[in-house]
Amino acid sequence: MMKKIGIVYGGKSAEHEVSLMTAKAVIAALDFSTYQVTPIYITLDGEWVCGEKLTAPVEEAEALRFTGTDQPNSIAQFVELASNPETRFDLVFPVLHGPNGEDGTIQGLFEMMNLPYVGNGVLASSAGMDKVVMKQLFTQAGLKQVPYEYCLHSYYNAHKEEFLDACEQNLTYPLFVKPANLGSSVGISKAKTREELEAAIQFAFEYDRKIVVEQGITAREVELSVLGNDEPKVSIAGGVLPTKDFYDYSAKYVDGTTNYAIPAEITEQELSDLQQASIDAFKILDCSGLVRADFFLTTDGDVYINEVNTLPGFTPISMYPKLWIASGKTYAELVEELIQLGLERFEEKKHRAYTRDEDGSK
Structure with missing residues (x-):
């Protein structure tokens, strides 16, 4: 009997386009004589659209971008599909990058629904997504890291000069500024001066409420x-x-x-x-x-x-x-x-x- 697999991709994330490319590649690698493949697209607005079962890989990633007029859309439809004994997925393969896909949130949904899924669980996903938490755990494991500073947006607004001073006192230029909860190098900038550091921090805060400033290293x-x-x-x-x-x-x-x-x-x-x-x-x-x-x-x-x-x-x-x-x-x-x-x-x-x-x- 063929196993039913749901491919969940897209997402309300700056890494939406990467997810589409990943979904296309994964679907192309599946054996369609073994697996019954259902595409489940999450739009940039957060709408869930369950597509028709695929009979072959798609030619272009763009073909996986459904709109609300293509299919009925809602997370309730996914829950119904995944819960009904006749249509229940044997496994869900999430290829969502960034927030709401890589941070443990959707993994929590799968856990609550008692669905098997590919990849990391809630804890690993959330800890791995937050660069600050991840760094703190790496310290616990005795792994060597470059020096860094971090702060929340609210703290930066209230103590901007103090944080900039701390970065310059504790770190050495060039510095790399990153959103704490994002991947694929989205929102990252290199700063060689205080002026560039301010601009880089402001840019990173467009993507997350927490940012990390890391010391550059010759390596x-x-x-x-x-x-x-x-x-x-x-x-x-x-x-x-x-x-x-x-x-x-x-x-x-x-x-x-x-x-x-x-x-x-x-x-x-x-x-x-x-x-x-x-x-x-x-x-x-x-x-x-x-x-x-x-x-x-x-x-x-x-x-x-x-x-x-x-x-x-x-x-x-x-x-x-x-x-x-x-x-x-x-x-x-x-x-x-x-x-x-x-x-x-x-x-x-x-x-x-x-x-x-x-x-x-x-």
Whole structure:
């Protein structure tokens, strides 16, 4: 019997377009003789539109952009589809990037509906999305990081000069300013002066109520892909070689100006250190399914973790699948393994006890 899979994509997020590209790629990798695939599009306005079952991959990502006139739309329709024994999904594959998709919110919905799903759970997703919480957990795990400062918008409005002074006193230019809860390099700027720092902070606050200011470091950017549940596996390392000033959204997804060295030109010891740090980061966040771990590697071989992405891009030019393909997995095999990992985690959850007898036993 064919398994029913719902692909949830789009979303009310600055990373909406990336999600469309990822959804197209994932759908193309699915075996349509094994899986019955239903596209579930979340518009930029937050409307849920459940499309007709697909019979083949779509030609263009744009074809996955439904409007309210295409189909009846509401989250209630998704809940009905997912709850009805006759139409219930065997698994949901979310490919939503950014807020409301990568931050644990939609994972919480799936948990409440008792639906198996691909990827990280509520805790890992929310902790991995908030760069400040993530950094604090990395500190707990003993992972080395570059110096940073952070603040809320309300604090910045009341103590602007004080925060700018703290950044300049505790950090060294150039500085990188980031929204705390966003990915794909959206809202990130590089600042070399106080004036540029002010502008970068204001820009980052357009995307989030919390921002992070990080000290720049002379180092190579290296990324690794992690796959698994309790016993994660790590890919080879890939080097990011941006031709622009830094690895921004456009370089990642639009103009193709970034070059990659796969595998990265590093020593065996450096690879071992990076892979161990990837596993440590994966485990301290209690991750499952997939994670891309991003690092800075200095000429002295020092490893600094930058961040992890708990729902990395799956576009044809994205690093996560590229690294696994270079490690010996095809894109289709990777998608299939992620599906099986989601089902495995759900099966494990089914064996937990939720009630006890009056004497305290199960």
